[in-house]
Amino acid sequence: MNDEPVLLRTALAGFDQLWSPRIVTRVNDYDVRIAKVSGEHIWHVHENTDEFFMVLNGELSIALRDGDGDGDAGTGRGERVVTLQRGAVFVVPRGVEHRPSSVGGASILMFEPTGTPTVGDRHDPVPDHVNATIGHLLG
């Protein structure tokens, strides 16, 4: 896709839209996407794929309904929140409802199969500030 290295800070400087990932490069049938985020995304789930997050700048929280953290595993709906500082990585397993958010804003990198929609396979209503997309090519 790119036959030269891409400096992520240069790629990030090329767009401002929030919650609207750009595809930086591809690895086999996976996308490497970057996004700027602030405020709340929506609850959604990817039924058939894990989703990798890495924080490049700022801090990202991900609310998870994975039944952990409250003794509520029987329902599988117990909520918890993980917080990723700059330089932290986390994988949301397939089938786990999640809602990313960032109070102070963040830049993130994601790995996921090409074609994975940002709002998953099932999701809450999509507000105007969230872009339902399978990623945009870097402009």
Place this chain on the structure above:
Amino acid sequence: MNDEPVLLRTALAGFDQLWSPRIVTRVNDYDVRIAKVSGEHIWHVHENTDEFFMVLNGELSIALRDGDGDGDAGTGRGERVVTLQRGAVFVVPRGVEHRPSSVGGASILMFEPTGTPTVGDRHDPVPDHVNATIGHLLG
């Protein structure tokens, strides 16, 4: 694999061996690996997979025999070198012979299918300072 975020600088602080990747987490059937590198790796090729590199610290060079850059595309053996600064990403396409190196040392993150050997499917003789592995679990 991990149900809590992993801070990459903490993970990097946990080992010293060069050219010996640690598996930080998995995304479907892919590994996210980190490695400390210095000096030269070996010429090798992954016939069936692309390989993603991101530089976390330092600077990484990757020599490539992809027939670009010297008008030598007919042989497909023309060599060039790409240099990745901190925060740069690059994908070595499947089938392209490559040799990573770092004069001053670097920490890198890689994304590739679980089971991918560090020395590829075809490679030069493996010197003592290079670990031929499919990655180690974080200690």
